[in-house]
Amino acid sequence: MKHLTIVGGGWAGLAAAVRATDLGWQVRLLEAAPALGGRARRIHHQGLVLDNGPHLLIGAYTHTLALMQKLGLDTERLFWRMPLNLRNPQGIGLELPDLPAPWNLLWGVAGANALDWRDKLALLGVATRWQRAGFVCTPGMSVVELCAGLRPRVLSHLIEPLCVSALNTPMDQACATVFLRVLRDALYSGPGSADFLLPRSDMSALLPDAALTWLRAHGAHVELGQHQKICPTAQHAGDAVLLACPAWEAARLTQTVNPDWSAQAAQLSHQGIATVYLRRPLSSEGHGPAHEQGHAVLPRPMLALDSGPKAPAQFVFDRGALSGDPAQRGILAAVVSACQGEREHVTPLVRAQIENQLGLPDLQVITTVVERRATFSCTPGLVRPGARIGPGLWACGDHVQGPYPATLEGAVRSGLEVVDQLTQG
Numbered sequence: 001m002k003h004l005t006i007v008g009g010g011w012a013g014l015a016a017a018v019r020a021t022d023l024g025w026q027v028r029l030l031e032a033a034p035a036l037g038g039r040a041r042r043i044h045h046q047g048l049v050l051d052n053g054p055h056l057l058i059g060a061y062t063h064t065l066a067l068m069q070k071l072g073l074d075t076e077r078l079f080w081r082m083p084l085n086l087r088n089p090q091g092i093g094l095e096l097p098d099l100p101a102p103w104n105l106l107w108g109v110a111g112a113n114a115l116d117w118r119d120k121l122a123l124l125g126v127a128t129r130w131q132r133a134g135f136v137c138t139p140g141m142s143v144v145e146l147c148a149g150l151r152p153r154v155l156s157h158l159i160e161p162l163c164v165s166a167l168n169t170p171m172d173q174a175c176a177t178v179f180l181r182v183l184r185d186a187l188y189s190g191p192g193s194a195d196f197l198l199p200r201s202d203m204s205a206l207l208p209d210a211a212l213t214w215l216r217a218h219g220a221h222v223e224l225g226q227h228q229k230i231c232p233t234a235q236h237a238g239d240a241v242l243l244a245c246p247a248w249e250a251a252r253l254t255q256t257v258n259p260d261w262s263a264q265a266a267q268l269s270h271q272g273i274a275t276v277y278l279r280r281p282l283s284s285e286g287h288g289p290a291h292e293q294g295h296a297v298l299p300r301p302m303l304a305l306d307s308g309p310k311a312p313a314q315f316v317f318d319r320g321a322l323s324g325d326p327a328q329r330g331i332l333a334a335v336v337s338a339c340q341g342e343r344e345h346v347t348p349l350v351r352a353q354i355e356n357q358l359g360l361p362d363l364q365v366i367t368t369v370v371e372r373r374a375t376f377s378c379t380p381g382l383v384r385p386g387a388r389i390g391p392g393l394w395a396c397g398d399h400v401q402g403p404y405p406a407t408l409e410g411a412v413r414s415g416l417e418v419v420d421q422l423t424q425g
């Protein structure tokens with residue numbers, strides 16, 4: 001039996017471990033942290049179960065959903081599914097009806113109430129051009145350049161929220177090629193591909209817990225608290241090592257093994273994400289229609305927000321409505337994508353933003369989680385490191401060359417694909 005050592009138990013490493021075990025490798029997975037999941041995992045705070053950051057999946061995450069099903073998870077029950085909806089509390093923004101493409105887009109744009117008919121025609125014209133060109137554009141273009149001809153309010157109400165939620169990079173710095181690829185897959189991968197899938201559970205229950213159980217049941221060795229300070233080497237011919245740790249760690253581990261690969265991984269810059277957890281005092285009642293047993297605070301379990309320098313959050317999730325768990329009742333998670341600010345600066349701004357925009361007074365701050373290196377900056381012309389580092393040494397993760405920005409689907413696909421490659425030699 002050939003041995004595969006995997007360094008890192010985030011979603012990429014877990015996907016790789018499951019695929020390799022299935023293909024007959026003897027897998028040893030070494031994870032530095034006391035728990036699996038990497039950037040998409042549960043955290044505990046003062047007796048509460050929260051996430052390192054709430055995640056939004058879409059129907060086009062086919063590999064991630066298939067992996068969950070393979071692990072025995074019921075993806076229908078795990079998610080709150082709703083058609084793409086980027087409307088703010090005032091109802092401004094894009095909402096796609098539950099129709100097949102391109103009718104969903106036509107209907108959604110026609111109903112975008114902040115736009116006049118010239119904006120709508122311009123947007124549909126641009127979208128038609130993108131589709132005719134096969135969702136491919138000149139390499140090196142930014143999203144703002146791609147959208148030249150659209151007026152500022154179209155950019156701010158429609159393009160910017162889509163871009164920041166998908167690429168976690170502001171649209172003037174974001175790669176148009178990747179943006180178009182995400183749009184293509186979201187809009188044209190079949191019914192429901194653009195749907196939002198909002199996790200009802202914490203992020204560890206969404207995949208890492210089940211992966212750990214499955215891997216151990218299938219003979220893989222999973223070792224937690226094993227921070228690798230030097231790059232492991234393959235012991236026998238045919239064995240392999242897979243670095244499934246983030247770019248900066250993979251760069252450090254490969255400095256002497258393959259300096260060029262290491263330099264390419266090290267040059268990636270990153271964007272932060274901050275999550276401000278707030279709680280509506282438990283004595284108050286939810287002000288919107290109750291989704292589940294009166295646990296809802298918001299009119300929908302996820303709302304887009306009007307954002308700007310003084311109101312930095314773009315989205316807010318209602319954890320009580322999503323989970324139906326009394327312990328989560330009244331807990332809101334407000335997300336600041338492409339976050340530059342410090343915790344002390346961001347927290348009061350977000351609290352005031354939610355209070356003002358949603359009319360929810362007296363919110364208590366539970367905690368703010370700041371991930372400084374949440375995703376790589378998905379900039380035009382970016383060259384990402386490849387999966388092959390050297391003989392018997394491979395890499396996977398959301399940062400490794402691939403069509404997607406730093407997402408769960410990008411991580412999972414990378415983990416699955418690298419195992420197919422290293423199995424072929």
Ligand SMILES: Cc1cc2nc3c(=O)[nH]c(=O)nc-3n(C[C@H](O)[C@H](O)[C@H](O)COP(=O)(O)OP(=O)(O)OC[C@H]3O[C@@H](n4cnc5c(N)ncnc54)[C@H](O)[C@@H]3O)c2cc1C
Nearest residue numbers: 008010011012032038039053055056228374397398407408
């Ligand atoms: C706050 C936040 C919100 C996000 N929101 C979304 C979203 O809504 N939708 C979406 O699709 N994506 C989202 N993402 C991105 C998504 O979480 C990542 O793309 C994905 O989790 C990356 O997985 P990975 O396995 O490539 O890397 P990681 O999750 O970083 O996993 C790497 C693992 O390697 C381990 N490790 C590191 N160094 C070593 C070492 N030396 N030895 C052993 N182990 C090591 C780490 O502990 C970690 O467990 C978000 C990310 C964050 C941080």
